[in-house]
Amino acid sequence: MEAFVSIASGASESSSGIFLSTLTKKILSGVVIGTLGLAAGCGSSNSSSATGPFSNRSLSGSYVCRISGNDSFIDSNNNVQSESYTETLVFTADGAGKLTGKEDFNSSLPSVGFIAGTAFTGTYSVGRDGNGSMTINFSAPSTGQINLSITMQNTSKFYAVEADAFANFSANAAGEGVKQASNSFTSAPTATFVTRVHQVFPSTVSSASVGLLSSSNGTAVTGTLDVLRNDALLPQLVVSGNFTAPDSSGHGTLVYADNASSPVTTHYQYYEIDANTFWLMGSDSTFLGTGSAEMQASGNLNLSGNYAFGSSGDTDSTIGGVRTVGVFTASGGAITGGKLDSVQDGTSLFFNQDFTGTYTQGSNGRVQVTLVLSGATSVMIPEVFWMVSPSRAFFLVDANNKVEDGTVDVQQQSTFATADVKGQYALVMDGYNSSNLLTRIGTLISDGKGNLQLNEEANSFTGNLPGLINDPGTLPGNYTIDGNGRVAAAVSSLSSNLVIYMVAPGQGYILQNDPATEISGKVTLQTSP
16 A cells, blocks of 8 residues: 555544545634645646646636545544535636635535535646646635645546545545536536436435436426335336526536335436536435436447446445446347456455356346356346446446446457557546545556556545645556456555556556455546647
């Protein structure tokens, strides 16, 4: 692992269940602001000779950024409080280092719950290599300040982690930002969208849903969702509800109810990215939901070709306790050539595991999938896919002891070679190891000849204040790649079992398949502004 300074006795690997909160950003603002100089975004600080085409001008226009994770703080009675949170920032960057926007925030603390529309201003910097930082200053209805570290994928997308680690407040969260197609939206989403939502509850097991939501007029919403709730799959529930019209930033509300035997009504904030995509954040107090919706293609929705996938979620005992990446080939109802790596509750379940399977294709894009893991005692994994298009799907795993969901993408080439992994990749990962909650962000540089360099910022939290932000300098590494796109990598002082399944030479799902580790994320080849 990263060479973190020992700051307190470590928590056990189950400590990922620690629930931490952005509450401190609001109620302890006077104390936090006074110590913000202790933490800095990664910028290009790991390498004074960092190269690349990025600058402050690379971040210009209207963006939506979402992060989720944990934080811990000392309250007014000098007690440590901890919980989880989700946060969405809608902002404008001026291309010269200044930000303005609003934040929606939901906490697992009942005393805080959902807070909408907190205004903020801020500053940012972007280094030549695309690594940078943001400082967000909240004004009303809440006050306080947070720091984010970012890594640009291109001028339209970036990865983000929270970079706050103080004696009275530390946060550990990760996410992403996307540029909006407009800065003046006028109507709610209108089309049929494939959606995926993951929800974490303060006192019960998590929930996930995948399926269709449709609106023909931007107001009434109908749909069909497969919902994993209370450790049981509720297939093809019918839902109905409505959108409200968005404000000019594309921000509105969505509410729908399902027809389960015990119906559930769910409230969301939605954030339009463009006509084809919107994001969701749960606004039911303490119910922490995040999701995405992408317009479903017309015509052929068949699962057919070579695919890479990545998924994550929660076990019944641990938030963030399951992660899987892999590849497979689908054709005519049969799945062949499957490989996957998976970790659960800090244990490596499968390492380069072979699997086959079967699937049944529905005309509406719903696909029932069964993966069959090879070996003396075959394991069968039922899943439900909803096709966005023949090249992409959202899915969930039908299990009674975990809630795991993810995305599937068709691979852009039939075989991969060492030279295909070349260039400077933006990277984000989050999760935990045996002693820390952990996020990492930065750039992973490959020479196309089997050699790597990682320029990362790592944020760790043991469960005891303060956390620690570490810029370890450039870490060397190496990799090999199989023809199916599975990259096996080792990085000095970090991991001997980094696994990446490539969607294309410029994109992959990454998992750290080391003992007592539960960390995964994405890598994306940076493209020039």
